[in-house]
Amino acid sequence: MNTHLKCLRHLLSEIRQATSDRKLKDTPVVSYIFHQYKRFQVTDQQLCKAQDEMACLANTYVTYLQSVRKYKDLLTSYQSAGERSVEKTAEMVGFKLPHDPK
Amino acid sequence: MVTFIRQCARGRTFLGLFKEIKQQQRSYPAPPKRFYKKTGIIYSDGTYEVTLDHRKLKTPKGNVMKLDKEMLALAVAAEWDAQKGEIQQSTMHITSLCNTALENPNNITKPEAVQTLLNYLENDAILFFSHEEEMHALQQKEWDPVIKWFCERFKVSIQPTRDLGGVEIPVTTKEIIRKHLLSYDLASMHGFLLAVECLKSLILTICCIDHKLNVTQAVLLSRLEEEYQTGHWGRVEWAHDIAQADLQARVAAAVMFVHINSMSEETKTLLASKFR
Numbered sequence: 001m002n003t004h005l006k007c008l009r010h011l012l013s014e015i016r017q018a019t020s021d022r023k024l025k026d027t028p029v030v031s032y033i034f035h036q037y038k039r040f041q042v043t044d045q046q047l048c049k050a051q052d053e054m055a056c057l058a059n060t061y062v063t064y065l066q067s068v069r070k071y072k073d074l075l076t077s078y079q080s081a082g083e084r085s086v087e088k089t090a091e092m093v094g095f096k097l098p099h100d101p102k
Numbered sequence: 103m104v105t106f107i108r109q110c111a112r113g114r115t116f117l118g119l120f121k122e123i124k125q126q127q128r129s130y131p132a133p134p135k136r137f138y139k140k141t142g143i144i145y146s147d148g149t150y151e152v153t154l155d156h157r158k159l160k161t162p163k164g165n166v167m168k169l170d171k172e173m174l175a176l177a178v179a180a181e182w183d184a185q186k187g188e189i190q191q192s193t194m195h196i197t198s199l200c201n202t203a204l205e206n207p208n209n210i211t212k213p214e215a216v217q218t219l220l221n222y223l224e225n226d227a228i229l230f231f232s233h234e235e236e237m238h239a240l241q242q243k244e245w246d247p248v249i250k251w252f253c254e255r256f257k258v259s260i261q262p263t264r265d266l267g268g269v270e271i272p273v274t275t276k277e278i279i280r281k282h283l284l285s286y287d288l289a290s291m292h293g294f295l296l297a298v299e300c301l302k303s304l305i306l307t308i309c310c311i312d313h314k315l316n317v318t319q320a321v322l323l324s325r326l327e328e329e330y331q332t333g334h335w336g337r338v339e340w341a342h343d344i345a346q347a348d349l350q351a352r353v354a355a356a357v358m359f360v361h362i363n364s365m366s367e368e369t370k371t372l373l374a375s376k377f378r
Binding site: 015018019020021027028029032052053056057059060061063064066067068070071072074075078079092 | 140141142143172173176177179180183184186190193195196313316317318339340343344347348350351354355357358361362365
């Protein structure tokens, strides 16, 4: 149960970062996720294949949201500003320019 | 060294060259601005449609996007909701997969798709082991259990190689895998194709879809040599991390797509009646 709860928390935090809606509960995905979590809430003692399937799907969705966010973040921080100046390029690879570059 | 760095930056500091460089820069069309406030889904005629405010989301061919599965429609709606300011279609992998599956622009049939997938098996990324001893040991440690699981799961025999010549896959093995792949529907095939093209490995893809590996693990195993080399030579965030995040996103989208498409409705309704 604990792992499911953890996954749900991850999911909600990712959706919160992705969505532009202020109220998380209003978004259709979140209400759907809550509904599904309630539906598949069976006791731990029972072996339930459907629950495993859903847990796996939820985990995959977390990975998807995380990766897309990370990809966008990295892209904007490194590639959105156009070409770099000489100083910045040198800084990126750990060098400094001599004071009077020729 | 300074000249090298200057070449990297293409001598931007020189004012005389500046004009020339500006002309060299490519101009891409600006991505469209976000023109809607809320996204949602509606159910009509047995299919789900995605709405952007009062508009309906359309496929590239101009038809209304009609999806069979509620989960897919929700994921697509969430993806459009995640676009802040500008709509960057290149990062919307689930939407593009849905579009590809709905319109099938390459007119792929199921047997063709399965054959394409099977062709990957002979050149599977995790069947080619390195000549370097350290790398070879790592590959044996990481890849061998996966190959072993795969062989036991399908009761086939596949031997990895250290030669360039390629791997001999017995015909019976191919037929067993073909039969397994044919049990999925055509829509799932598009997911399979994307995952295999990203991971460069049919074995890893099937492991991922069979819940043996999760997406992060599969991507790591597929990038094993690169990870090993970055461990030696240093990791560069703007190349290796970007590539890894992109790969993970694509594979996760593909795996989700296959899972949602092949989920059995019967179990779901049965469960729903029991636990609602």
